[in-house]
Amino acid sequence: MCSTTYTTDVAVILYCVIMISGMETNEQGNVIFASVVLPNKLSETDAVLLAASIREFGGSLANAPIWFFMPEYGEQLTTATTTKLDSLDVKRVPLKLNKEVLRFPLAHYPFIAAAAESLAKGTADFLVWLGTNTIVLQEPQAFILPDNKIIGYRPVHHTNVGSPYSAPLDSFWTLVYEWCAVPEDHIFPMKTHVDGEIIRPYFNAGCLATRPEKGLFTAWRNTFSAIYWENSLRQLYQKDNRYVIFIHQAVLSGIILRMFTPDEMYELPFTYNYPMHLHTEDVTAHQPSTVEECITVRHEGFHRDASWADKIPAGEPLKQWLAQHLQSQ
Numbered sequence: 001m002c003s004t005t006y007t008t009d010v011a012v013i014l015y016c017v018i019m020i021s022g023m024e025t026n027e028q029g030n031v032i033f034a035s036v037v038l039p040n041k042l043s044e045t046d047a048v049l050l051a052a053s054i055r056e057f058g059g060s061l062a063n064a065p066i067w068f069f070m071p072e073y074g075e076q077l078t079t080a081t082t083t084k085l086d087s088l089d090v091k092r093v094p095l096k097l098n099k100e101v102l103r104f105p106l107a108h109y110p111f112i113a114a115a116a117e118s119l120a121k122g123t124a125d126f127l128v129w130l131g132t133n134t135i136v137l138q139e140p141q142a143f144i145l146p147d148n149k150i151i152g153y154r155p156v157h158h159t160n161v162g163s164p165y166s167a168p169l170d171s172f173w174t175l176v177y178e179w180c181a182v183p184e185d186h187i188f189p190m191k192t193h194v195d196g197e198i199i200r201p202y203f204n205a206g207c208l209a210t211r212p213e214k215g216l217f218t219a220w221r222n223t224f225s226a227i228y229w230e231n232s233l234r235q236l237y238q239k240d241n242r243y244v245i246f247i248h249q250a251v252l253s254g255i256i257l258r259m260f261t262p263d264e265m266y267e268l269p270f271t272y273n274y275p276m277h278l279h280t281e282d283v284t285a286h287q288p289s290t291v292e293e294c295i296t297v298r299h300e301g302f303h304r305d306a307s308w309a310d311k312i313p314a315g316e317p318l319k320q321w322l323a324q325h326l327q328s329q
Contacts, residue, residue: 030125031061031143034116035132036108037068037085037092039075042301045326046132048081049303051088052325059139066090067119068132069112071097093119100229106248107228109205114221120212129217131206131298134273137318138295142268143209149266151216151256152209154273155202157298158195158281161242161250162202165189172236172243173200173250179227180254188262194275194282203256205249206298207273209266216259224251271295277302279313290314 033054037047051066058064068090070077077085077092085092095115101107113129120127128143145152156162163173176182190201210216227233228247237244256265270286274294279287291297291314302308303326309319 030123031064031128032067032116032120032124032126033064033128033130034067034069034113034120035130035134036112037070037077037081037132039070039073039077042304043132044077044081045303046301047090048084048088049322049325050130050132050134050136051085051090053134053136055088056321057136057138059141061140061143065124067093067116069093069095069115071095071102071108071112073102101225104228105245106205107224109248110217110221110224110252113208113217117210117212117215117217122213124212127210127212127217129206129208129210130296133299133301134206134296135299136296137292138271140272140295142266142272142295145209145211145266148264150211150214150260150264152266152268153203153256154207154268154270155190155192155199156204156249157193157275157278159192159197159199161240161246162192162197162199165198165200169200175227175230175232175236176250176254179230180223180251180258182254182257186257186261193270193273194278194284194287196284201253201257203249203253204273205252207268207296209268214259216255219259220252220255223255224248227251269295273298275299276312276314288313292318 035047035050037043047068051068054064054066055062066089068085070092072094082092093115095112097108097111101111116129117127126143126145143152161172163169169177187200189198191198228251233243233247270284271288271294274288274291274297276291276297277300288294291312302312303322305311309323312319
């Protein structure tokens, strides 16, 4: 097996320690929000919208710490973005990753989540890991997990490369289950978010609430780094490029199943992580009329379309709020 490690230098570590030592946490549940921001227009715009939405609509969690990790690409965020994030009291944390990781689609996710988890231990009760393309629309109270739960999750949006519950494991998931050492009695039927299919557990990697002391993200990083470039997987990548894109999410699913029993998992309400870009494809009984009915939503860079306001399923007040924050980017 190959092994890819993530690296931080002394300056980065000292920066993180200083950052956390002077940071206040919210009183209710000690929640920390963590995500990633990359030095490009799409990611920077998404990051500003995410941070601004937490501060505006987060309710009792509106003042919770927000950490955005910045993989070092040799480029910098724009001055407008850093100024806006600073005004929203977002802590920007630089992180050095191997070039091999940066070149592989979404491979930075487990590495950055693990770094956030390491820094959050002893600092917060709950670490909420969100895809940067998330917008918070109401107080996300469910991120404060019940006492007997270790992880809060949402299923994937649709089946995609997922494993139908009624079908045998295919070669991709057989490898994932083998390398993640998934116990058979931890597998249960899960319904996808918008196409309503019943699959084996396949967790969305962009909306997770965890107890950082349990080490989920560290285990995710360690297993992912050990297997993602294995020859047997590379052969599958060549047959179907979707495996390249979603191997990080499949490994996450395997690690969750290995580490926790179903009783320790909490499925967040369907109003969390709702994919507003798939609204017209939602065949479930829970399809919202407008996204304002949701707690958090995901998107695919709706703001890249000049006519976005005519297309997203939202009311005028929210559209005006989005437009206001997009103007600053």
